[in-house]
Amino acid sequence: MKTVLIPTDFSKNALHALQYAQELFKCERACFFVMHTYGEEVYGTYKTASKEDIERLKEEKRELSEKKLDELVNSVMGEPPNPLHNFETVASFDTLVDGVNDFVDQMNIDLVIMGTKGETSDHKTTFGSFTIEIFKYVKCPVLAIPEGFEYRQPKAILFPTDYMLPYKRRELKLLGDLAGKFKSKIHCLYITDFEELSPRQEDNKLFLEGTLTKPYLYFETAPVKNKAEIILEHIDKKEAGMLVMMNSRHSFFEDMLYRSTVDLLGLKIKIPFMVMQNLKR
Numbered sequence: 001m002k003t004v005l006i007p008t009d010f011s012k013n014a015l016h017a018l019q020y021a022q023e024l025f026k027c028e029r030a031c032f033f034v035m036h037t038y039g040e041e042v043y044g045t046y047k048t049a050s051k052e053d054i055e056r057l058k059e060e061k062r063e064l065s066e067k068k069l070d071e072l073v074n075s076v077m078g079e080p081p082n083p084l085h086n087f088e089t090v091a092s093f094d095t096l097v098d099g100v101n102d103f104v105d106q107m108n109i110d111l112v113i114m115g116t117k118g119e120t121s122d123h124k125t126t127f128g129s130f131t132i133e134i135f136k137y138v139k140c141p142v143l144a145i146p147e148g149f150e151y152r153q154p155k156a157i158l159f160p161t162d163y164m165l166p167y168k169r170r171e172l173k174l175l176g177d178l179a180g181k182f183k184s185k186i187h188c189l190y191i192t193d194f195e196e197l198s199p200r201q202e203d204n205k206l207f208l209e210g211t212l213t214k215p216y217l218y219f220e221t222a223p224v225k226n227k228a229e230i231i232l233e234h235i236d237k238k239e240a241g242m243l244v245m246m247n248s249r250h251s252f253f254e255d256m257l258y259r260s261t262v263d264l265l266g267l268k269i270k271i272p273f274m275v276m277q278n279l280k281r
Helices: 012-024 039-045 051-076 096-107 129-137 169-181 199-211 227-238 252-258 262-268
Strands: 002-007 030-037 085-092 111-115 142-145 156-160 185-191 216-222 242-247 273-277
Touching: 002 012, 002 096, 012 030, 012 051, 012 111, 012 142, 030 051, 030 096, 039 051, 051 085, 085 096, 096 129, 111 129, 129 142, 156 169, 156 227, 169 185, 169 199, 169 273, 185 227, 199 216
Parallel strands: 002 030, 002 111, 030 085, 111 142, 156 185, 156 242, 185 216, 242 273
Antiparallel strands: 142 273
8 A cells, every 4th residue: 555645725726736646546545644734823823822822823723723623535536435545634733744654654654745836926936945955855755746737647757867876776666566556758968068977877877777667667868968958858748747857956957956956847837847865664
């Protein structure tokens, strides 16, 4: 059974992510944990309040969160409900990133799925600050669903990589299982001006080939220029239904984050974006 965590702030974007998760695992046994964190709602309002007021507000927010979570789950279960799916609600007195990270550890979560804002939202980028924090620090794969994206099977998946990371088998298995059940093509894209790979890169590429055995796997290179633009071009060229990247210290993904090219991706990407982690679990 797949364990999937969907954080929610009860917005339309979060509901969209939950509905996407149900479609993605429609034919698989899955347990969906729907989480709302309310720590910032308490401290954000009562920073100078007494301990008694804080405790009273915590209890009020907990009860309200649990009620709204139950209503949300009841609204998406369907008639009749999918017999392969279980739903659990989690009201957590914590910040979003810490609450998600602790729960991922506690329940050994396979995947976090969350909604993102659209181009017309208040932020200039699809990926708000909370999404980027979860991308960077949560110890399991995170799948961000753009606002308004209509579910379709990802028949082509774009996977930009520099082959420098020692991939985690569990992370690749999740990708392989998803791609395998949809008979997807995975296009591994290496953005480089060099033709030859180092021994380390060759080993990691062989590990990819040996682990991703279910989907159709293709290896391609593209000359170095603006990385975000190259990725967007290949999304269109391959008609990709999902973008996948690895996150690790000093990785291609981190390089993009700190150079802000993720802003260009965030503004223009219209497909689900999965960030796989290379963090120890």
